[in-house]
Amino acid sequence: MTSETRETFGQVGIWSSALHRSRVDDAGRAAITEAVTELEELGYGTLWIGGSPSPEDAAAVVADTRSVTVATGILSIWDHSAADVAARIATLDASARGRLVLGLGVSHGPMVPQYAKPYSAMVAYLDALDSANPPVESGHRVLAALGPKMLKLATDRALGAHPYLVTTEHTAESREALGPDALLAPELSVVLDTDLDRARTTARNMLAMYLQLPNYTDNLLRLGFAESDFDGGGSVRLLDALFALGDTEHVLARTRQYLDAGADHVALQVLTAEQGGAGLPLAEWRALAEAFGDEL
Numbered sequence: 001m002t003s004e005t006r007e008t009f010g011q012v013g014i015w016s017s018a019l020h021r022s023r024v025d026d027a028g029r030a031a032i033t034e035a036v037t038e039l040e041e042l043g044y045g046t047l048w049i050g051g052s053p054s055p056e057d058a059a060a061v062v063a064d065t066r067s068v069t070v071a072t073g074i075l076s077i078w079d080h081s082a083a084d085v086a087a088r089i090a091t092l093d094a095s096a097r098g099r100l101v102l103g104l105g106v107s108h109g110p111m112v113p114q115y116a117k118p119y120s121a122m123v124a125y126l127d128a129l130d131s132a133n134p135p136v137e138s139g140h141r142v143l144a145a146l147g148p149k150m151l152k153l154a155t156d157r158a159l160g161a162h163p164y165l166v167t168t169e170h171t172a173e174s175r176e177a178l179g180p181d182a183l184l185a186p187e188l189s190v191v192l193d194t195d196l197d198r199a200r201t202t203a204r205n206m207l208a209m210y211l212q213l214p215n216y217t218d219n220l221l222r223l224g225f226a227e228s229d230f231d232g233g234g235s236v237r238l239l240d241a242l243f244a245l246g247d248t249e250h251v252l253a254r255t256r257q258y259l260d261a262g263a264d265h266v267a268l269q270v271l272t273a274e275q276g277g278a279g280l281p282l283a284e285w286r287a288l289a290e291a292f293g294d295e296l
Helices: 004-008 026-042 057-065 080-089 095-098 116-129 148-156 167-177 196-210 214-222 227-233 234-242 246-261 282-295
Strands: 012-016 046-050 070-074 100-105 142-145 187-192 243-246 264-272
Touching: 012 070, 012 282, 026 046, 026 057, 026 187, 026 214, 046 148, 046 264, 057 070, 057 080, 057 095, 057 100, 080 100, 080 243, 095 100, 100 116, 116 142, 116 214, 116 246, 116 282, 142 148, 142 227, 167 246, 187 196, 187 246, 187 282, 196 227, 196 234, 196 243, 227 234, 243 246, 246 264, 246 282, 264 282
Parallel strands: 012 046, 012 264, 046 070, 070 100, 100 142, 187 243, 187 264
Antiparallel strands: none
């Protein structure tokens, strides 16, 4: 990855499904504006709008910020046509378009009635983005890639890959598959709680849904986990491999493990016992920014 791209994304970003202005009332929108403004001031390199955002959600976060990179993590290709996405992005001014990265994914069969031939569907979607006027160029898009075919596509047709719910071992394998030049920006879920039993409960509450989706469980099985690791919301072995559970120093150490394995950037999703990943955990974001310091 070029030094310019590495500087654009930074080493550490924030991934949050609570940054959808389209899903909340006026008070909620005001809270999101305050949150993204502070996240930018704290120094995070990239703000990832999680949980199947819309182009409008992305445009709103860009409008609320000045210079931080904003990425969708991940926009479902089944929910928004390539033509509509390209048209909405085209309405942004040049400086805004320059810091918006379109993260794209094929979602999951159990969640999408029309789900079919996901790889071919992604290729067609990228073709449509290329042919739009103006196009959404490959340097402004990343793919939610877990397996070899989609990782290859992320190298050939995008800036790189944004894998979700992956281990450091998957990160190392992905780096090898992508080659040295493509962006690799995995998501890492974090629970800032030194009571490990409680932290694991918080993690399991989030993980339970994903363990119903074959794209994730198949990938975990490929990485050497067993079906029994999925019981009860996830074994301790599985939780320790997928999450950073503990204090800020542990989160720093886990993030460095992903960077050492080949990640260029790590997108931290902070979960809380009260809200899971649905809230705006400003106290936790502040604590992590202080702990990372210049490493952001």
